[in-house]
Amino acid sequence: MASGVPVSIRVAEKRFAGQAEPLFADLALDLAASEVVALIGPSGVGKSTLLRMVAGIERAFSGRIEIGGQSPDAAAVPGFVFQDPRLLPWQSAVGNLTAVNPSLDLGEARALLAEMGLKGYEDALPGELSGGMQRRVALARALAVKPQVLLLDEPFVSIDRKLARELMALVTRVIASHGATVLIVTHEPEDAARLADRVVRLEGRPATITAEHRISTPREERDVAFLRAETDRITGEAEI
Numbered sequence: 272m273a274s275g276v277p278v279s280i281r282v283a284e285k286r287f288a289g290q291a292e293p294l295f296a297d298l299a300l301d302l303a304a305s306e307v308v309a310l311i312g313p314s315g316v317g318k319s320t321l322l323r324m325v326a327g328i329e330r331a332f333s334g335r336i337e338i339g340g341q342s343p344d345a346a347a348v349p350g351f352v353f354q355d356p357r358l359l360p361w362q363s364a365v366g367n368l369t370a371v372n373p374s375l376d377l378g379e380a381r382a383l384l385a386e387m388g389l390k391g392y393e394d395a396l397p398g399e400l401s402g403g404m405q406r407r408v409a410l411a412r413a414l415a416v417k418p419q420v421l422l423l424d425e426p427f428v429s430i431d432r433k434l435a436r437e438l439m440a441l442v443t444r445v446i447a448s449h450g451a452t453v454l455i456v457t458h459e460p461e462d463a464a465r466l467a468d469r470v471v472r473l474e475g476r477p478a479t480i481t482a483e484h485r486i487s488t489p490r491e492e493r494d495v496a497f498l499r500a501e502t503d504r505i506t507g508e509a510e511i
């Protein structure tokens with residue numbers, strides 16, 4: 272089990288070609304080791320871009336991002352869960368895990384899939400799995416790199432709420448058992464209230480942090496009434 276490392280984000284400027292205003296200017300965000308931070312904010316504010324910058328996928332910006340004191344290039348590979356599962360269609364579930372980490376032994380890969388509730392489906396191809404099962408494989412794949420940092424980009428979007436809640440329960444267990452530092456982008460304040468230790472709202476262009484909200488109640492104690500109240504606080508319908 273890898274434990275989480277601190278993440279330091281300092282963006283002097285990030286601007287895509289053709290943008291009159293930079294997406295980010297003098298943006299600073301720190302995550303403590305093993306902290307779970309949810310990024311919320313309007314569409315187009317730059318949440319996914321920031322996640323890709325932390326992952327080292329998006330490199331054209333001025334500033335510095337450090338993962339456990341190292342640049343994203345030098346740091347251990349983060350686990351990344353995208354909006355859609357993006358599995359290799361010709362690889363089995365196990366094959367999708369070993370594809371991202373060839374040193375993962377088959378027993379470990381199968382154990383990760385079992386942890387995601389996929390016992391018996393290890394050798395199935397993605398096309399033979401339901402959408403929900405494919406998302407579970409994608410989560411197992413993110414854990415297959417034994418990440419110190421887990422990046423989740425709207426992993427519960429465009430699925431029904433029942434499935435989203437099942438997957439969130441799974442992510443809650445993963446957070447408890449794998450201990451990574453987690454940065455999750457979500458449109459749903461309720462999802463943030465379920466999962467995060469801290470909710471950070473980005474707004475404007477350049478985007479700034481306009482609200483931060485800590486949630487200290489343990490995840491497993493967050494019941495429906497709690498989630499409703501927290502969601503109101505996060506959306507600004509109650510004082511934060």
Ligand SMILES: Nc1ncnc2c1ncn2[C@@H]1O[C@H](COP(=O)(O)OP(=O)(O)OP(=O)(O)O)[C@@H](O)[C@H]1O
Nearest residue numbers: 287288294312313314315316317318319320321456
């Ligand atoms: N590769 C790119 N080239 C040019 N512009 C881009 C690129 N990627 C993102 N953008 C622009 O940067 C802005 C931020 O995009 P981003 O996807 O990060 O926002 P977001 O907050 O994640 O939005 P959403 O919630 O809709 O996913 C948008 O205006 C988008 O069009």
